[in-house]
Amino acid sequence: MFELLSRTLRYVFIILIYYFLYNFLKIMIADLRREKSQPKETGFILLDDNGNSYTLFDVNTIGRAEDADIIIDDPFISSKHALISRRGSKLLIQDLHSTNGTFLNSKKVTRPLRLKENDEITLGTKKFKFLRGETVGAKDGSYL
Structure with a gap:
């Protein structure tokens, strides 16, 4: 039982890290596009x-x-x-x-x-x- 809970929490933690990285990259790309569109x-x-x-x-x-x-x-x-x-x-x-x-x-x-x-x-x-x-x-x- 403990092993099943531990493995499940490990996968949830990995999924949360990927979710965080996805949102971080999405914000960075949007910011770069906005910066390019502004006149220099x-x-x-x-x-x-x-x-x-x-x-x-x-x-x-x-x-x-x-x-x-x-x-x-x-x-x-x-x-x-x-x-x-x-x-x-x-x-x-x-x-x-x-x-x-x-x-x-x-x-x-x-x-x-x-x-x-x-x-x-x-x-x-x-x-x-x-x-x-x-x-x-x-x-x-x-x-x-």
Whole structure:
């Protein structure tokens, strides 16, 4: 009788361990999937001439549209005006066939161009500075 009870409890204990491991792995996999689906910050920002900063992620659409990642209220900016995206370790800017064009350091963007720190981006009447996130300390627009 004791041997039967001992063997039964041993199997119950093993089943509980497997159940615990199953739930633990299920939670870890769900957490990893959730982490992958969240956009990753690049460590760079756009700072406009009013001192507003916009955090940049792996893919950023800029425009007036409600579904743009960075929404800019300016009548001279198209609904989907420009795209800033990561390719490898580089961040590139490209014009999305906007009406008034996208300019990088006063030159019109006609193909994807690499962004470098302190580059000046002009969209419509708005000017932005491309900066590392930690270099911004003021909201007075003194970086432009």
